[in-house]
Amino acid sequence: MGELRWHPLLGQWVVVAAHRQERTYKPPTEFCPLCPTRDPAHPTEIPDDDWDIAVFENRFPSFVADPPPPEVAGTALSPVAPAQGVCEVVVYSPDHRRTLAEQSVAHIRKLVEVWAHRYEELSRRPFVRYVMIFENRGEAVGVTLHHPHGQIYAFPFIPPIPQQELARAREHHRRTGRCLLCDVLEQEAPAAAGGVASPVDGRGERVVVENDDFVVFVPFFARFPYETMVLPRRHVSSILELSGRERWSLASALKGILTRYDGLFGFHLPYMMVMHQAPTDRPAEGYPECHFHIEFLPIQRAPTKLKYLAGSESGAGTFITDATPEEMARQLRRAARERGQDPAGEGDGGEGGR
Amino acid sequence: MRLTLRRLREPDGRALLLYRVEVTGELAAAAEAAGSGAAAAGSVPSGPGGSSAGARAHG
Numbered sequence A: 001m002g003e004l005r006w007h008p009l010l011g012q013w014v015v016v017a018a019h020r021q022e023r024t025y026k027p028p029t030e031f032c033p034l035c036p037t038r039d040p041a042h043p044t045e046i047p048d049d050d051w052d053i054a055v056f057e058n059r060f061p062s063f064v065a066d067p068p069p070p071e072v073a074g075t076a077l078s079p080v081a082p083a084q085g086v087c088e089v090v091v092y093s094p095d096h097r098r099t100l101a102e103q104s105v106a107h108i109r110k111l112v113e114v115w116a117h118r119y120e121e122l123s124r125r126p127f128v129r130y131v132m133i134f135e136n137r138g139e140a141v142g143v144t145l146h147h148p149h150g151q152i153y154a155f156p157f158i159p160p161i162p163q164q165e166l167a168r169a170r171e172h173h174r175r176t177g178r179c180l181l182c183d184v185l186e187q188e189a190p191a192a193a194g195g196v197a198s199p200v201d202g203r204g205e206r207v208v209v210e211n212d213d214f215v216v217f218v219p220f221f222a223r224f225p226y227e228t229m230v231l232p233r234r235h236v237s238s239i240l241e242l243s244g245r246e247r248w249s250l251a252s253a254l255k256g257i258l259t260r261y262d263g264l265f266g267f268h269l270p271y272m273m274v275m276h277q278a279p280t281d282r283p284a285e286g287y288p289e290c291h292f293h294i295e296f297l298p299i300q301r302a303p304t305k306l307k308y309l310a311g312s313e314s315g316a317g318t319f320i321t322d323a324t325p326e327e328m329a330r331q332l333r334r335a336a337r338e339r340g341q342d343p344a345g346e347g348d349g350g351e352g353g354r
Numbered sequence B: 001m002r003l004t005l006r007r008l009r010e011p012d013g014r015a016l017l018l019y020r021v022e023v024t025g026e027l028a029a030a031a032e033a034a035g036s037g038a039a040a041a042g043s044v045p046s047g048p049g050g051s052s053a054g055a056r057a058h059g
Helices: A018-022 A105-123 A160-176 A180-188 A244-265 A311-316 A325-338 B025-041
Strands: A003-007 A012-016 A053-057 A080-082 A086-091 A130-137 A149-155 A207-210 A214-217 A228-232 A271-276 A293-298 A300-302 B002-009 B015-022
Touching (some): A053 A105, A086 A105, A105 A149, A105 A244, A105 B002, A180 A214, A214 A244
Antiparallel strands (some): A086 A149, A130 A149, A228 A293, A271 A293
């Protein structure tokens, strides 16, 4: 087990987890550790198939609840700390081949329920300050197990990107009295009559999918190719605050964008999916500025080309994109139709055909 | 929506949680109908209880 080492220049923790070098690496299907055990002589992580969604603590975790002391001494500039936290694997179904995009809306709805339960349960651990639900999909993103699954990291600190987002949102709230992402939503999908965005006059031109409760759009400021944000219309700070109806709508919106991602180039698009929501350290003032959302960060910029986080992105933190967000949104909207999947099944003349 | 959880342990002591999530009654039927439609057509209907005919997938 490793430890946390403080990066004095960036002011953030680095997790040293050298034992992860030994983790299971692209096993053949018959030796998949995430499939239910079929031969007791060769047990997997999951003993039976009587479940919808399985969650287990990662065998090769970056954090554990009861970590040993750091193996190295820190310095005045770089203190060290135990890597205390929780790392969980979320197996989407017993089916080895069915990706999240291929699951029914009803099954994704079940997953939303499990995500909410995990967020709630992990947030009760006293050492957990931030629960991040995410999925890395595709070998290009670094996936080592092909059975469709996501992960949850319960961090002992608020990681830098959520922290930066919260700081910006807090500043916006202080200055304007409004939520930053509510204002982004108004910019991307302004509520018109009936709460429907109108891309006809240029508004909503980056919207890809929407329903009564959620909007999925390529942000004006997208950094990754075909990046999208899944944003609830109502201001909620965590998945726990979503009503039953909103949870259905989230499942539906996820199905919609995932279908388009897979239709875009005709193969399972590699992506990172990251859920951003309120930290769990429960300060007295709460997190009124936090607006729950999910970000999809794909890395495929063309059918045979990947976007690398190279010098400018990794060295300077400045992203350079190869296409405009408006064009990326157009391609995503077209993706389902070109695969013979007319969005909403209503054709161009219907409400869903814009 | 009813969530049933079996809490088990891996042989090495790690937690294993097996979830059954029951989508109850007419919600289940509506969701399955919506889900199968979405799978075939790429549509994204709102969940049961939603007031509209479903998602508006821009195209």
